[in-house]
Amino acid sequence: MAKIAVIADIHANYTALAAVLSASILEEGVPLLCAGDLVGYGPRPGAVIDRLSELGARCIRGNHDAAVAGDNSILKKLCWQAREVVLWTRKHLNRQQLRFLSSLPLSLKIGSWRCYHGSPRCPLFEYLETSAAVIKALQAEKDAAGLIVGHLHKPLCYRGSCSAELEMVKINYGEPVDYSGKRMVFNPGSVGQPRDGDPRASFAVLDTGEATVTWYRVEYDLQETMDRIRRANLPDSLAVRLASGL
Ligand code: ZN
Numbered sequence: 055m056a057k058i059a060v061i062a063d064i065h066a067n068y069t070a071l072a073a074v075l076s077a078s079i080l081e082e083g084v085p086l087l088c089a090g091d092l093v094g095y096g097p098r099p100g101a102v103i104d105r106l107s108e109l110g111a112r113c114i115r116g117n118h119d120a121a122v123a124g125d126n127s128i129l130k131k132l133c134w135q136a137r138e139v140v141l142w143t144r145k146h147l148n149r150q151q152l153r154f155l156s157s158l159p160l161s162l163k164i165g166s167w168r169c170y171h172g173s174p175r176c177p178l179f180e181y182l183e184t185s186a187a188v189i190k191a192l193q194a195e196k197d198a199a200g201l202i203v204g205h206l207h208k209p210l211c212y213r214g215s216c217s218a219e220l221e222m223v224k225i226n227y228g229e230p231v232d233y234s235g236k237r238m239v240f241n242p243g244s245v246g247q248p249r250d251g252d253p254r255a256s257f258a259v260l261d262t263g264e265a266t267v268t269w270y271r272v273e274y275d276l277q278e279t280m281d282r283i284r285r286a287n288l289p290d291s292l293a294v295r296l297a298s299g300l
Contacts, residue, residue: 056263058164060242062089062171062204065118066096066143067246067296070255071105073274074245079259086111087164087260089204089242090171093155094118094136095292096246097282099143103151115158116171116204117178122147123155128178135289142288165262166199173203181206185220188212188239192220200238202260208250209243209258209269230266240267246279253299 059080064071074080088111093099095118106113121128121140129140144152160177162169173180173187174194182188182203191201213236214220220239223231231238243256250256254271261268280293 056261057084058087058260058262059084060087060089060202060240060258060260060267061245062242063091063116063207063244063247064088064093064096064102065091065244065246066093066099066102066139067255067274067279068096068098068101068105069276069279070246070274071102073272074255074257075105075109077257077270077272079268079270084259087162087169087202088113089169089202090114090116090158091118091204092116093122093143093147095139096279097286097288100147100151103147103154107154112162112164113158114162114169114171115155115160115178119155119158120178123152123158131179135292139288139292142286164202164260166197167202167260168195168198168200169202171203172205174201179205182239182241183208183210185212185222188220191239192237198237200233200240203239203241204244206241207244207248208241209256210239210241211267211269212239213237225269227269227271230261230264230268232266234265238267243269243271247296248299251299253297 122143170177173191211223212220242258245255258269283293
């Protein structure tokens with residue numbers, strides 16, 4: 055396992071997921087890791103779950119996955135649009151798909167890396183964005199080479215020789231970032247609902263042989279997902295935000 059494709063926050067946007075999976079870099083059947091939030095916000099939750107399970111993707115639980123799987127305390131913490139979609143999603147998944155979501159772990163060990171949706175201290179809810187939060191996360195996982203996270207919906211990379219000397223690395227798509235001899239915390243960005251102003255689907259490839267992480271963006275048929283959101287009578291703002299990538 056030298057290469058692993060890292061995806062997160064698909065949010066039931068199957069069209070975006072399909073575009074990522076057909077990206078030329080993933081053609082040779084690279085193993086998949088999903089850092090949570092397979093469902094929520096989007097119109098095709100069942101298709102996303104079926105595809106990931108068919109591909110044998112390793113997935114962890116995000117806050118929306120937990121809410122759909124029946125955790126009502128999490129449901130209450132979501133905004134009204136997200137709550138409405140969680141309730142709709144529960145009705146549109148079969149028993150097997152719901153069981154898949156319920157079985158997702160809160161974290162995974164990938165070689166010497168650890169994967170969380172949020173962070174080690176708060177696996178479902180913490181946004182790892184500032185260097186202060188990233189330092190605390192690394193301190194909580196002293197034995198890990200690095201952390202893979204989702205939840206933020208933005209590609210992000212911090213790298214350092216020790217947890218107190220972190221640099222935020224500028225991401226250039228398609229250009230590998232070296233982590234040899236360093237600790238790294240990275241977010242692949244969101245497949246199905248990016249919030250960094252770029253509506254294209256985002257993902258990353260971790261190459262443990264070369265000790266690099268490379269980020270990619272791919273276009274997908276936004277209009278198709280927007281139309282499906284509207285046909286399902288889900289909140290219109292969820293369709294609108296896909297076009298702005300915010
Ligand atoms: Zn999310």
